[in-house]
Amino acid sequence: MGWVLKKAGKTLPLLSAVIILLIAWWLLSLGLKSPAVPPPLEALKSLWRSMQGDLPAHLGVSLYRILVSLFLATAMAVPLGLFLGKNPEMDTKAAPLIYLTYPVPKVVFMPILLIVLGIGDVSKIVLITLIAFYQILVTTRDAAKNLDKEYVISVRSLGAGSWDLYRHVYLPGCLPSILTSLRLGLGTAMAVLFLVETYATQKGIGFFILDSLSRMNYEEMFAGIIAMGLMGFVLYLLLDKAEKNLCAWIHT
Amino acid sequence: MKMNNDYLSIKSLKVEYMQNGQALTALESVDLSLPQGKTGVIIGPSGCGKSTLLNVLAGLNPRYSGRVMIDGRTPEGGGETALILQDYGLLPWKTVWDNVILGMQLRKKTHRATKTAAEAVLDKLGLLPMARRYPAQLSGGQRQRVAIARALILDPKLLLMDEPFSSLDALTREEIQDFLLKIWEETQLTILLITHNIEEAVFLGQKIFIMSPCPGKIEQAVDNIMAGDYNLRGRVQFLEMCSFLRSFLHRRGNYGMGA
Ligand SMILES: Nc1ncnc2c1ncn2[C@@H]1O[C@H](COP(=O)(O)OP(=O)(O)OP(=O)(O)O)[C@@H](O)[C@H]1O
Numbered sequence: 100m101g102w103v104l105k106k107a108g109k110t111l112p113l114l115s116a117v118i119i120l121l122i123a124w125w126l127l128s129l130g131l132k133s134p135a136v137p138p139p140l141e142a143l144k145s146l147w148r149s150m151q152g153d154l155p156a157h158l159g160v161s162l163y164r165i166l167v168s169l170f171l172a173t174a175m176a177v178p179l180g181l182f183l184g185k186n187p188e189m190d191t192k193a194a195p196l197i198y199l200t201y202p203v204p205k206v207v208f209m210p211i212l213l214i215v216l217g218i219g220d221v222s223k224i225v226l227i228t229l230i231a232f233y234q235i236l237v238t239t240r241d242a243a244k245n246l247d248k249e250y251v252i253s254v255r256s257l258g259a260g261s262w263d264l265y266r267h268v269y270l271p272g273c274l275p276s277i278l279t280s281l282r283l284g285l286g287t288a289m290a291v292l293f294l295v296e297t298y299a300t301q302k303g304i305g306f307f308i309l310d311s312l313s314r315m316n317y318e319e320m321f322a323g324i325i326a327m328g329l330m331g332f333v334l335y336l337l338l339d340k341a342e343k344n345l346c347a348w349i350h351t
Numbered sequence: 352m353k354m355n356n357d358y359l360s361i362k363s364l365k366v367e368y369m370q371n372g373q374a375l376t377a378l379e380s381v382d383l384s385l386p387q388g389k390t391g392v393i394i395g396p397s398g399c400g401k402s403t404l405l406n407v408l409a410g411l412n413p414r415y416s417g418r419v420m421i422d423g424r425t426p427e428g429g430g431e432t433a434l435i436l437q438d439y440g441l442l443p444w445k446t447v448w449d450n451v452i453l454g455m456q457l458r459k460k461t462h463r464a465t466k467t468a469a470e471a472v473l474d475k476l477g478l479l480p481m482a483r484r485y486p487a488q489l490s491g492g493q494r495q496r497v498a499i500a501r502a503l504i505l506d507p508k509l510l511l512m513d514e515p516f517s518s519l520d521a522l523t524r525e526e527i528q529d530f531l532l533k534i535w536e537e538t539q540l541t542i543l544l545i546t547h548n549i550e551e552a553v554f555l556g557q558k559i560f561i562m563s564p565c566p567g568k569i570e571q572a573v574d575n576i577m578a579g580d581y582n583l584r585g586r587v588q589f590l591e592m593c594s595f596l597r598s599f600l601h602r603r604g605n606y607g608m609g610a
């Protein structure tokens with residue numbers, strides 16, 4: 100009985116959000132009367148049809164690109180960020196390099212990456228990785244830097260070496276911030292994904308959307324947009340779930 | 352010489368910090384000694400270097416000059432010395448149990464030995480029922496007891512405490528003071544404790560060290576036979592000792608401000 104209510108407490112706001120979005124969309128399509136904004140029902144029907152066709156394949160390619168990129172970015176940025184946050188001397192040396200390169204919009208390197216790395220998955224993954232890397236790096240480093248020194252002192256007094264400090268203090272202490280940066284990184288990665296997939300490729304959800312647009316098949320284009328949105332939503336939910344499990348101490 | 356028998360002996364200790372490119376002398380010619388199994392309390396104005404002194408003793412700051420010996424050895428982290436801080440330094444992401452066994456884990460003790468020791472120490476401190484809780488789910492007094500458990504599980508010979516009871520209410524504070532005394536009587540630990548509370552100093556310190564303002568040094572070492580005697584708390588003798596210390600500190604305080 101209890102869990103039904105608890106489930107309902109979570110699903111109800113989600114359901115109403117979906118309904119509100121659909122109504123807004125429907126009103127918009129009624130008002131605009133433009134073929135570029137088809138009514139939601141048409142788009143959903145088209146989504147159903149596309150799911151029987153080649154949409155899943157495109158989604159799969161995009162999912163692969165996103166997951167590999169986020170994994171690589173995390174695997175590089177978290178250790179480096181923790182290291183710089185723990186060692187202020189190294190951080191002062193690295194800071195100029197980070198601050199000079201951080202604000203440069205990495206997408207401008209896309210043409211170069213395409214030339215150097217080819218039009219396959221590698222160039223796309225490198226670009227998304229690069230962008231997510233900076234977001235995670237800066238957040239992780241700041242979290243490690245601001246970690247309460249009391250924790251470090253008390254654990255060192257128990258006999259902890261550097262490695263123990265990373266394992267018992269820095270990594271778990273920064274994990275909430277790391278997961279937050281991953282969620283932000285996911286948003287950016289999705290945006291960049293769309294961009295890189297509309298360029299010199301025949302695969303991916305970005306291509307699917309743009310291809311439908313060029314064929315003026317707006318229902319199918321919206322099917323692609325919905326599918327991309329759902330993919331982001333599911334990934335976001337997974338990160339949320341991971342945060343709840345890994346950082347149980349915050350949620351008590 | 353008597354010096355050599357002291358468990359803890361400090362001679363002409365000097366500690367400097369770099370602050371914005373300038374050297375700041377936090378401690379200057381500090382001499383202090385404490386025999387095995389005795390309790391010492393350090394009292395002194397804020398910023399005089401009390402925490403700095405404990406950090407050196409805990410082996411966390413090797414950048415000092417002078418001679419510091421604990422049981423004939425130079426201090427090092429993770430040895431027979433335990434440090435307890437004002438905010439306890441408990442890790443919020445570890446449960447009570449995991450916080451308490453951390454020192455055993457770092458020392459690569461076996462799983463079984465760790466479990467036995469943790470159960471014993473948690474039981475002794477009345478913490479077993481809350482072993483699965485996180486520090487945020489405990490009261491201040493319970494957190495303090497977890498910090499004590501985390502130190503005691505390692506069987507330390509020297510217990511360093513930096514204002515350990517200052518964020519507790521009066522009642523809890525007295526409870527934990529009594530508790531600390533009980534542990535001290537059982538284990539024959541050597542304890543060095545920092546406090547701002549004069550009554551606490553007189554109740555807990557067989558030796559009371561009064562420090563001068565920055566750069567800190569030991570202004571006076573007072574022997575106090577009333578330490579640990581519950582019956583004397585609040586008696587005339589006890590209060591006289593308190594007011595003696597208070598007047599001493601105030602004199603120093605005014606001097607420090609005038610200079
Ligand atoms: N890591 C550090 N770097 C630079 N200066 C420091 C550092 N730690 C302490 N100091 C300085 O050294 C002096 C002594 O500090 P310390 O923390 O030992 O004082 P304290 O007696 O413990 O004070 P309180 O009673 O307020 O805790 C202070 O002037 C402080 O500003």
Ligand SMILES: [Mg+2]
Pocket residue numbers: 401402403513
């Ligand atoms: Mg202090």
